[in-house]
Structures are given as C-alpha cells and as structure tokens.
Amino acid sequence: MLNSDQTEIDLPPTHSESESVFSDCGGGRAGSAEDAGGIGLCAQSRIAEPGEAVKKDLQHLSREERRRRRRATAKYRTAHATRERIRVEAFNMAFAELRKLLPTLPPDKKLSKIEILRLAICYISYLNHVLDV
Numbered sequence: 001m002l003n004s005d006q007t008e009i010d011l012p013p014t015h016s017e018s019e020s021v022f023s024d025c026g027g028g029r030a031g032s033a034e035d036a037g038g039i040g041l042c043a044q045s046r047i048a049e050p051g052e053a054v055k056k057d058l059q060h061l062s063r064e065e066r067r068r069r070r071r072a073t074a075k076y077r078t079a080h081a082t083r084e085r086i087r088v089e090a091f092n093m094a095f096a097e098l099r100k101l102l103p104t105l106p107p108d109k110k111l112s113k114i115e116i117l118r119l120a121i122c123y124i125s126y127l128n129h130v131l132d133v
Helices: 017-023 030-037 052-058 063-071 074-101 113-132
Strands: none
Touching: 063 074, 074 113
C-alpha cells in the first residue's frame, strides 16, 4: 500500500512534477531534497520532459482511447472550432459566388442554399438545352 508521500508510475497527470521528483529522494519531503543538494532536487532524480509522464500513462491505452483523450483537450477543441469556422466561411463564400452567377428576379432576392442549388441545376439544364439547339 502506498503512503501519501509515494507516487506510482501511472498516476493521472494531475500530480505535479515536483511530487514525482521528490518521491525519488526518499520520503517525498521537500526538506530532504534540499538537504541532498541545496537546489531542491536529489542527485538521483532528473527533470522529466513535460509530456513524458503523459506518454507513459497513454502507452497502455488503445489507439482509439488515445485519440479520444487527445480530442478531449481544450487545445484540440479550440483548433477544431477554428478549422470548422474557416470551412463554413469558405462554404458560404462559395454559395455567394454561385448566387451571383444565377439570374433571378429581383436580382437582390435572398435565396437559401437549397434554392441556390436548385436554381443552379435548372440554369445548367437550360444552358445545355440552348447549346443543343
């Protein structure tokens, strides 16, 4: 059984990096680490890269579970929302360009996307008919 000062390898990433470093110094107390070298870290420990503990934690998960966890981060959601906004803006601009090419009465009439598509289909059919004659 672990006491409150000891850590396990696959702890969730909520534990601070200093807790895992100090646990290597024998007891997990900050005082013992300072006694060992005066800098707050014992000679045996090393400062791990920030993502190293998370990588160890994720190694035992399936590929799908790692993907789910990655997609659950705020950074991923923000990036995804930005990409989606750009995609929707490009989509709307394409509809606006298509709308400008279609003849309607009155010319400034607001059309829905489905109306634009249906009108484009009819207009293309009409142009094909004119070319065939």
